[in-house]
Amino acid sequence: MFYKIIQKRKIFLTISGVIILISLVAWIIWGLKLGIDFTGGTIMEIRYPSVKIDNNQLIIDQLNDLKLENLTVQLAGYDGAIMRFKDINEETHQKILTALNKIGAVEEISFQSMGPMIGRELTNKARWSVILATLCILFYVAWSFRKLSKVIKQGESWRYGFGAILALAHDIIVMIGFYALMGHFRHVEFNSLAITAILTVLGYSVNDTIVIYDRIRENILTRGGRNLEEVINLSINETITRSFGTTPITIFAILAVALFGGASTRDFAFAMAIGVTTGAWSSVSIAASFLLFNRKGLK
């Protein structure tokens, strides 16, 4: 039994379009809440084993004299706090610890301070790795599907390369939209972990697209591409059990990380779960649909 899937591509494209639109709007309106690894700055997490901290003013008052720029203090549990401010040197760091010790014996759980230079470098690196990875994938797919160029027509394999890239762009935009929304509503930061999540989804999304493309390639080579729509639909149907097998399993493995990891790992895992889902979705809604873009069948 075959489901008519690719025939409904207009509906899928509309849904994808709406999701992309929401992501872009969220990105444009709220932007990303960049972490200190991009902007430079300091994050300091402390704990008071013996004092109850129920008001962040207590800490702010102690730090007042040090005139830390852009200071925010966020309470964590009843005994801890996370402070953010501009990047500082070691001397100021020690002064902060001395000041905090006036409230009670303080335990420094983590301290991270970096200049804006590192952030610029990270931004550059992230940009280049996404561009480079995308190009490599484009060329690899075009090369790997080169048989189709011989059988069907010159340059056919590039359509597959670009289809994979479009699906990828879809997924990256959804991820960025996710971080923009989460940044606005839940103060989730866009940091190097977020970059890692996006890059992984990039690999995973192509993975999924290629499984479907691989079937299409095989079916075209054995049955010919006269009725492309039917061949594509057949291929999606043949791979759909695999998609329904792999995607939830991967998401469950990721959710295991989410449940047991710390706060930052949890955001990361959540983003990955979203990415894996949209990766599976875009393989059909974008990548497979694109093969039919502006044509009905092949001669």
Next chain:
Amino acid sequence: MSQSNKNWTLFIVIVLITIFCLLVDIPRVPSWVPFSRWFTKQKIHLGLDLQGGTQLIYQTDTSNIPDDQRSAAVEGARDVIERRVNFFGVSEPLIHTAKAANEWKIVVELPGIKNVKDAIKMIGETPILEFREQGAPKQLTSQEKKDRENYNKKAEQRANDILKKALRPDADFAALAKQYSEDDGSKAQGGDLGWFGKDAMIQEFEKAAFALKKGETSKQLVETSFGYHIIKKIDERKTVDGKEEIMASHILIKTQSLEIDLSDPQSQWQYTGLTGKQLKSAQMTFGGDTNEPEVSLEFNEEGTRLFSEITQRNVGKPVAIFLDGVPISVPTVRETITGGKAVISGDFNIKEAKELSQRLSAGALPVAIQLVSQQNIGPSLGRLSVNKSFVAGVIGLLVVMIFMIVFYGFYGVIASIALLIYALINMAIYKLLPVTLTLSAIAGFIISLGMAVDANVLIFERIKDEKRAGKFGETVINDGFRHAWTAIRDSNATTLITCAILYYFGSGLVRGFGLTLGLGVLTSLFTAITVSRNLLKLFNK
């Protein structure tokens, strides 16, 4: 050999590999096992985020060093820092250099250190020693020139934006100056420069300022060698002897000169390659006609050779000894010195000479460094993360195995065994390579689990197809694998490409993730193609 025998041979190989990995993985191997000591010695390398510790990132300043010698100079700095840190008694410090674009960084990782303050102070106090010779003043490279031009263009834009604000009728000039001006001398006073007459200021500035009416702000930016000025004339008066004087404020946005600043001592002196890197020892001595305290330096072999070459080509000419970027002594070379010894005679008192010789003895840096990033992780947070990640890994694996068995029955059991072997092999690789395990590296491993499952699922789906097509026996398995292979190959290849890029371009966290994910993909290819197939062939009825 028959096909069946081949299968059994492969099976035995797989079992042996599994046993080997298992022995590497378990923390304590019983002593009756051969080589148990070696197996027990293999340790998991935990990153700072898991075991607690400090990471310091230093930016190096290599602008005065020729391109081809930068790498060596930074490596030299790395060695000096390592010597210092070892001297401090930190267990297993990890110090490495990292290059990005044209900038070199030194990353210092100190596991489990408590007194970070002292470590930073100690590294920061490392003197920078260089020997330099005279040469043609350095020219800006075209890249440097372009960078500076870009900077100036941006400065002009910024200055124009501020000018617009300053020209609004309700503008508060002093507040703008306080906020934006880059003139440290007048910024705090709201840009106020006080009273001044003619010839007190740079010409362009004076012309523009005197042309203004009282209370007026310049309509255009005034450009001088300092940068862009926005000038406001506050008041004017005549002095007793009839000279004009005005009171003015300004906002300065600095620009960078496109010429080398000749007054900077760094620019006249050329890099020779002889630095603190080649220093063997330093001690205080007394010398000269008046028995002044001096610091005597002794070079190592390389330094001795370099020093004799430098003195040979500079006989009759001065050679400068730079300490922390400042020429502290510029002796004139009288003859070639081959003994590998040099003397710094500055205006030292005994205490200074003694301190300097001690600092130099502990190691002197060939390049200037600056702390740009610091990260401390308390040990309690680290421990918590290790336990959590371990539990997460085990649960992830179990969840996947249960799913596979529920979905695919017998095939699921085979896949689960393959996955277990996969996990064991990966663990062993982490220990043997070694791979430093951080939170993100563990995340990479767990994602690769998903990929490993995918390969198995693809194969099983294909086998089902082949069965449906009416095939049976080993042909089903062989054809199933063959048909699944192109998809597995292409999907894993793209993931590997991404991993390679992450590993190559990423730093720290991202890099670890790319490494474990990439290793996981490679291992999963082995377990899915070789292990699963072998087990299926042997045990499938």
